[in-house]
Amino acid sequence: MLLLVGIEDSDNEDDIGYLCRKTVNLRIFNDEKGIMNRSVMETGGDILVVSQFTLHASTKKGNRPSYIRAAKPEISVPLYEQFCNTLSEWLQKPVQTGEFGADMQVHLVNDGPVTIWIDSKNRE
Numbered sequence: 001m002l003l004l005v006g007i008e009d010s011d012n013e014d015d016i017g018y019l020c021r022k023t024v025n026l027r028i029f030n031d032e033k034g035i036m037n038r039s040v041m042e043t044g045g046d047i048l049v050v051s052q053f054t055l056h057a058s059t060k061k062g063n064r065p066s067y068i069r070a071a072k073p074e075i076s077v078p079l080y081e082q083f084c085n086t087l088s089e090w091l092q093k094p095v096q097t098g099e100f101g102a103d104m105q106v107h108l109v110n111d112g113p114v115t116i117w118i119d120s121k122n123r124e
Helices: 013-025 073-091
Strands: 002-005 036-038 048-051
Touching: 013 073, 048 073
Parallel strands: 002 048
Antiparallel strands: none
């Protein structure tokens, strides 16, 4: 499972807990009948977490995205690390990570298509 994670200024430890619980329990993998009914915990799958501040781009005004809602490193780095550590605890194995803030090349083969947006500020 590839997770692109964007931390915004208003995020906190409660948001991280919610996102971790939701992530490991989402039933998005096929069972023996080909129905999306199994979680990453049930399948024993692996997770790659990549920080992605551009998820918080605002394109309301003009043609240049604004990243004003994206948290600064002093906020985002500890929350990102907490997110990765909490996922590792839930899965009982390490999660793989990218290098925070680096310009990385990530190649994805989307087997699905299953792409899901989880926003901790939109829980209802």
